[in-house]
Amino acid sequence: MLKFTNVFKNYDKSVLADISIDVEEGEFISILGPSGSGKSTILRLASKLIRPSRGEISYKNNKPPSIGFVFQDATLMPWRNVLDNIILPLELNGVRRNISTKKAAEWIKKVGLEGKENSFPGELSGGQKMRVSLARSMVTDCDLLLLDEPFAALDEITRRKLEEDLLKIWKRGKFTILLVTHSVNEAVYLSERVIVLSRGPGKIISDKKIFKENFDQDFRNSQQLLDLNKTVYNLLAREKNS
Numbered sequence: 001m002l003k004f005t006n007v008f009k010n011y012d013k014s015v016l017a018d019i020s021i022d023v024e025e026g027e028f029i030s031i032l033g034p035s036g037s038g039k040s041t042i043l044r045l046a047s048k049l050i051r052p053s054r055g056e057i058s059y060k061n062n063k064p065p066s067i068g069f070v071f072q073d074a075t076l077m078p079w080r081n082v083l084d085n086i087i088l089p090l091e092l093n094g095v096r097r098n099i100s101t102k103k104a105a106e107w108i109k110k111v112g113l114e115g116k117e118n119s120f121p122g123e124l125s126g127g128q129k130m131r132v133s134l135a136r137s138m139v140t141d142c143d144l145l146l147l148d149e150p151f152a153a154l155d156e157i158t159r160r161k162l163e164e165d166l167l168k169i170w171k172r173g174k175f176t177i178l179l180v181t182h183s184v185n186e187a188v189y190l191s192e193r194v195i196v197l198s199r200g201p202g203k204i205i206s207d208k209k210i211f212k213e214n215f216d217q218d219f220r221n222s223q224q225l226l227d228l229n230k231t232v233y234n235l236l237a238r239e240k241n242s
Contacts, residue, residue, distance in 0.1 A: 001025045001065055002046060002144065003174055007055035012199035015041050017054070019202070021195065023178070025143075027182055028170055030179045030187035032236060033197030039180040041202075043069070043146045046178060047209040065176070068137030072149040074129035076121040076136075082108065083117040086136045093140070100139075107135035113146055116185035134166070138175075147179040151186070184236065188228045189220060196235050206235050 002023040009016040012014045016038040023029060023046075031039045045057060047067050059065065076085050083104055090100035108117060111131040121129060130150055137145060151159045167190060170177055181187050187194050188210060196206040210228060219225055 001027075001060050003056075003058045004042075004045070005056045005058065007052045007057060009041050009044065009045065009050070010053040016045075017201040017203050019204060021207070023176060025060070025176055027173045027193060028177045028179070028191045028196060029193045030181055030191040031195045031197065032181065032184065032232065033202055034199050034239060035080045035182075035235070036200040037197040038202030039197060039201060041149050043148055043178060043180055046144070046227075047146055051173035057120045066140060066142045068140065068145045068149045070133050070137050070145070070150045072152050074121070074126075074133040076129055076132055078121050081118050081120050082113060082124070082132050085121070085132055086139055088136060089140050089161050103139055104135070107139050112165065115132075125158075126154050127162060130154065130162060131165075134162075134169075134188070138169070138173075142175060144178070147177060149180055149182065152182065159186075167189065184192065184229050184233045185225075188232055190220060194232055196232065196239070205239060206232075208232065213217050 004019050004021040006013065007016060007019040021042075031042060033039050041050070045052055047069055048064065077088070080088070083101065086099040086104040086107060090103060095103075105117075106207050109113060111134055113128065113135070114132050116124070116128065121132070124132070132238065133150070151162055154162065163186060179187070179190065192210055194206070194210060195204055196208070197203065198205045208231075
Protein backbone atom coordinates (compact mmCIF):
# COMPACT_ATOMS: atom_id res chain seq x y z
CA MET A 1 0.00 0.00 0.00
CA LEU A 2 2.69 2.45 1.07
CA LYS A 3 6.47 2.28 0.89
CA PHE A 4 9.19 4.51 2.31
CA THR A 5 12.55 3.99 0.59
CA ASN A 6 15.66 5.58 2.13
CA VAL A 7 13.68 8.61 3.30
CA PHE A 8 15.39 11.56 4.97
CA LYS A 9 13.69 14.65 6.39
CA ASN A 10 15.49 17.84 7.37
CA TYR A 11 14.24 21.10 8.84
CA ASP A 12 16.86 23.27 10.56
CA LYS A 13 18.43 19.95 11.49
CA SER A 14 18.01 16.33 10.44
CA VAL A 15 14.81 14.75 11.81
CA LEU A 16 14.71 11.38 10.01
CA ALA A 17 17.58 9.44 8.46
CA ASP A 18 17.35 6.61 5.95
CA ILE A 19 13.84 5.38 6.81
CA SER A 20 12.61 2.37 4.81
CA ILE A 21 9.19 0.92 5.66
CA ASP A 22 6.95 -1.30 3.54
CA VAL A 23 3.34 -1.01 4.75
CA GLU A 24 0.99 -3.76 3.58
CA GLU A 25 -2.76 -3.36 3.15
CA GLY A 26 -4.67 -4.14 6.33
CA GLU A 27 -1.66 -3.94 8.64
CA PHE A 28 -1.76 -2.34 12.09
CA ILE A 29 1.67 -0.81 12.75
CA SER A 30 2.78 1.18 15.79
CA ILE A 31 5.75 3.52 15.85
CA LEU A 32 7.66 4.06 19.10
CA GLY A 33 10.70 6.18 19.86
CA PRO A 34 12.15 8.82 22.17
CA SER A 35 10.83 12.37 21.99
CA GLY A 36 12.27 14.10 18.93
CA SER A 37 12.85 10.87 17.01
CA GLY A 38 10.56 11.89 14.13
CA LYS A 39 7.58 9.63 14.84
CA SER A 40 4.95 12.23 13.95
CA THR A 41 7.01 13.31 10.94
CA ILE A 42 6.57 9.82 9.48
CA LEU A 43 2.78 10.24 9.68
CA ARG A 44 2.93 13.64 8.01
CA LEU A 45 5.11 12.23 5.25
CA ALA A 46 2.67 9.33 4.77
CA SER A 47 -0.23 11.79 4.49
CA LYS A 48 1.68 13.98 1.97
CA LEU A 49 1.31 16.99 4.26
CA ILE A 50 5.08 17.34 3.89
CA ARG A 51 7.63 16.00 1.41
CA PRO A 52 10.84 14.09 2.11
CA SER A 53 14.14 15.91 1.78
CA ARG A 54 15.59 12.80 0.13
CA GLY A 55 14.31 9.36 -0.70
CA GLU A 56 11.00 8.16 -2.09
CA ILE A 57 7.49 7.50 -0.81
CA SER A 58 5.52 5.34 -3.23
CA TYR A 59 2.04 3.83 -3.33
CA LYS A 60 0.62 0.60 -4.66
CA ASN A 61 -0.31 1.00 -8.34
CA ASN A 62 0.88 4.64 -8.00
CA LYS A 63 -2.44 5.41 -6.33
CA PRO A 64 -2.27 7.25 -2.97
CA PRO A 65 -4.69 5.76 -0.41
CA SER A 66 -7.55 7.77 1.03
CA ILE A 67 -6.39 8.94 4.45
CA GLY A 68 -7.92 9.70 7.84
CA PHE A 69 -5.80 11.56 10.42
CA VAL A 70 -6.46 11.69 14.17
CA PHE A 71 -4.35 13.90 16.44
CA GLN A 72 -3.87 13.91 20.21
CA ASP A 73 -6.25 16.86 20.39
CA ALA A 74 -9.68 15.94 19.00
CA THR A 75 -9.79 19.31 17.13
CA LEU A 76 -13.59 19.47 16.99
CA MET A 77 -15.48 22.57 15.89
CA PRO A 78 -17.18 23.82 19.08
CA TRP A 79 -20.13 25.37 17.23
CA ARG A 80 -21.03 22.10 15.49
CA ASN A 81 -22.75 19.21 17.23
CA VAL A 82 -21.49 15.63 17.12
CA LEU A 83 -23.34 14.76 13.92
CA ASP A 84 -22.21 17.90 12.11
CA ASN A 85 -18.59 17.44 13.21
CA ILE A 86 -18.58 13.90 11.84
CA ILE A 87 -20.14 14.77 8.48
CA LEU A 88 -17.67 17.63 7.86
CA PRO A 89 -15.32 15.66 5.51
CA LEU A 90 -18.31 14.45 3.49
CA GLU A 91 -19.70 17.96 3.37
CA LEU A 92 -16.38 19.30 2.07
CA ASN A 93 -16.42 16.58 -0.60
CA GLY A 94 -19.86 17.71 -1.78
CA VAL A 95 -21.80 14.68 -0.53
CA ARG A 96 -25.53 15.33 -0.22
CA ARG A 97 -26.82 15.94 3.31
CA ASN A 98 -29.15 12.94 3.40
CA ILE A 99 -26.34 10.58 2.36
CA SER A 100 -23.74 12.11 4.71
CA THR A 101 -26.18 12.00 7.65
CA LYS A 102 -26.87 8.31 7.06
CA LYS A 103 -23.14 7.56 6.83
CA ALA A 104 -22.39 9.54 9.99
CA ALA A 105 -25.16 7.72 11.85
CA GLU A 106 -23.46 4.41 11.02
CA TRP A 107 -20.19 5.62 12.51
CA ILE A 108 -21.89 7.14 15.54
CA LYS A 109 -23.15 3.64 16.29
CA LYS A 110 -19.76 2.02 15.61
CA VAL A 111 -17.94 4.30 18.05
CA GLY A 112 -20.64 4.04 20.73
CA LEU A 113 -22.05 7.59 20.63
CA GLU A 114 -25.73 6.81 20.13
CA GLY A 115 -27.83 9.49 21.83
CA LYS A 116 -25.06 12.10 21.56
CA GLU A 117 -25.77 13.20 17.99
CA ASN A 118 -27.02 16.65 19.03
CA SER A 119 -24.48 17.26 21.80
CA PHE A 120 -21.78 19.89 21.38
CA PRO A 121 -18.06 19.33 22.11
CA GLY A 122 -18.27 21.34 25.34
CA GLU A 123 -20.78 18.80 26.66
CA LEU A 124 -18.58 15.77 25.96
CA SER A 125 -15.92 13.98 27.98
CA GLY A 126 -12.39 13.59 26.63
CA GLY A 127 -13.11 10.03 25.58
CA GLN A 128 -16.31 11.03 23.80
CA LYS A 129 -14.50 13.80 21.92
CA MET A 130 -11.90 11.30 20.73
CA ARG A 131 -14.68 8.97 19.55
CA VAL A 132 -16.09 11.84 17.48
CA SER A 133 -12.63 12.49 16.03
CA LEU A 134 -12.20 8.81 15.13
CA ALA A 135 -15.63 8.68 13.49
CA ARG A 136 -14.95 11.88 11.53
CA SER A 137 -11.67 10.44 10.24
CA MET A 138 -13.24 7.15 9.15
CA VAL A 139 -16.59 8.36 7.81
CA THR A 140 -15.07 8.64 4.32
CA ASP A 141 -14.11 4.93 4.44
CA CYS A 142 -10.41 5.73 4.43
CA ASP A 143 -7.87 3.11 3.37
CA LEU A 144 -5.18 4.39 5.75
CA LEU A 145 -5.81 5.73 9.26
CA LEU A 146 -3.00 7.77 10.82
CA LEU A 147 -3.16 8.11 14.61
CA ASP A 148 -0.83 10.56 16.36
CA GLU A 149 -1.02 9.69 20.08
CA PRO A 150 -4.84 9.87 20.08
CA PHE A 151 -5.29 8.40 23.57
CA ALA A 152 -2.35 10.07 25.35
CA ALA A 153 -4.44 12.59 27.32
CA LEU A 154 -7.08 10.08 28.48
CA ASP A 155 -7.34 8.29 31.80
CA GLU A 156 -6.34 4.62 31.84
CA ILE A 157 -9.85 3.14 31.92
CA THR A 158 -11.10 5.35 29.05
CA ARG A 159 -7.91 4.65 27.12
CA ARG A 160 -8.30 0.88 27.43
CA LYS A 161 -11.94 1.03 26.33
CA LEU A 162 -11.03 3.07 23.25
CA GLU A 163 -8.19 0.67 22.44
CA GLU A 164 -10.66 -2.23 22.52
CA ASP A 165 -13.14 -0.35 20.35
CA LEU A 166 -10.43 0.60 17.85
CA LEU A 167 -9.36 -3.04 17.54
CA LYS A 168 -12.96 -4.13 16.91
CA ILE A 169 -13.44 -1.48 14.21
CA TRP A 170 -10.11 -2.35 12.56
CA LYS A 171 -10.84 -6.09 12.55
CA ARG A 172 -14.26 -5.48 10.95
CA GLY A 173 -12.99 -3.08 8.29
CA LYS A 174 -9.41 -4.32 7.93
CA PHE A 175 -8.11 -0.93 6.78
CA THR A 176 -4.47 0.00 7.45
CA ILE A 177 -3.40 1.82 10.62
CA LEU A 178 -0.19 3.66 11.49
CA LEU A 179 -0.19 4.59 15.20
CA VAL A 180 2.35 6.84 16.92
CA THR A 181 2.46 6.31 20.68
CA HIS A 182 4.77 6.65 23.68
CA SER A 183 3.11 3.65 25.35
CA VAL A 184 4.95 0.35 24.87
CA ASN A 185 1.95 -1.59 26.17
CA GLU A 186 -0.44 0.17 23.78
CA ALA A 187 1.85 -0.47 20.81
CA VAL A 188 2.35 -4.16 21.58
CA TYR A 189 -1.27 -4.83 22.53
CA LEU A 190 -2.83 -3.18 19.49
CA SER A 191 -0.36 -3.87 16.71
CA GLU A 192 0.74 -6.62 14.41
CA ARG A 193 4.07 -4.87 13.99
CA VAL A 194 6.07 -2.42 16.12
CA ILE A 195 8.72 -0.09 14.68
CA VAL A 196 11.20 1.45 17.14
CA LEU A 197 13.13 4.60 16.22
CA SER A 198 16.45 5.83 17.56
CA ARG A 199 17.01 9.24 19.10
CA GLY A 200 16.91 12.02 16.53
CA PRO A 201 17.64 11.98 13.73
CA GLY A 202 15.34 8.98 13.82
CA LYS A 203 16.56 5.74 12.34
CA ILE A 204 14.79 2.37 12.55
CA ILE A 205 16.50 0.24 15.19
CA SER A 206 13.81 -2.47 15.29
CA ASP A 207 10.92 -3.57 13.08
CA LYS A 208 9.28 -6.37 15.02
CA LYS A 209 6.34 -8.57 14.02
CA ILE A 210 3.97 -9.26 16.91
CA PHE A 211 2.63 -12.80 16.68
CA LYS A 212 -0.44 -13.15 18.90
CA GLU A 213 -2.57 -16.14 19.65
CA ASN A 214 -5.55 -13.79 20.03
CA PHE A 215 -6.44 -10.11 20.44
CA ASP A 216 -8.86 -10.43 23.36
CA GLN A 217 -8.65 -9.74 27.10
CA ASP A 218 -6.75 -12.99 27.58
CA PHE A 219 -3.90 -11.52 25.56
CA ARG A 220 -3.94 -8.27 27.56
CA ASN A 221 -3.39 -10.30 30.72
CA SER A 222 -1.03 -12.88 29.22
CA GLN A 223 2.60 -13.67 29.90
CA GLN A 224 3.18 -13.29 26.16
CA LEU A 225 2.21 -9.60 26.34
CA LEU A 226 4.44 -9.07 29.37
CA ASP A 227 7.39 -10.67 27.58
CA LEU A 228 6.82 -8.63 24.40
CA ASN A 229 6.50 -5.43 26.44
CA LYS A 230 9.80 -6.18 28.14
CA THR A 231 11.58 -6.81 24.84
CA VAL A 232 10.37 -3.57 23.26
CA TYR A 233 10.86 -1.55 26.46
CA ASN A 234 14.47 -2.70 26.72
CA LEU A 235 15.10 -1.52 23.15
CA LEU A 236 13.72 1.92 23.98
CA ALA A 237 15.54 2.16 27.30
CA ARG A 238 18.84 1.16 25.74
CA GLU A 239 18.40 3.79 23.03
CA LYS A 240 17.41 6.53 25.48
CA ASN A 241 20.38 5.81 27.74
CA SER A 242 22.95 5.40 24.96
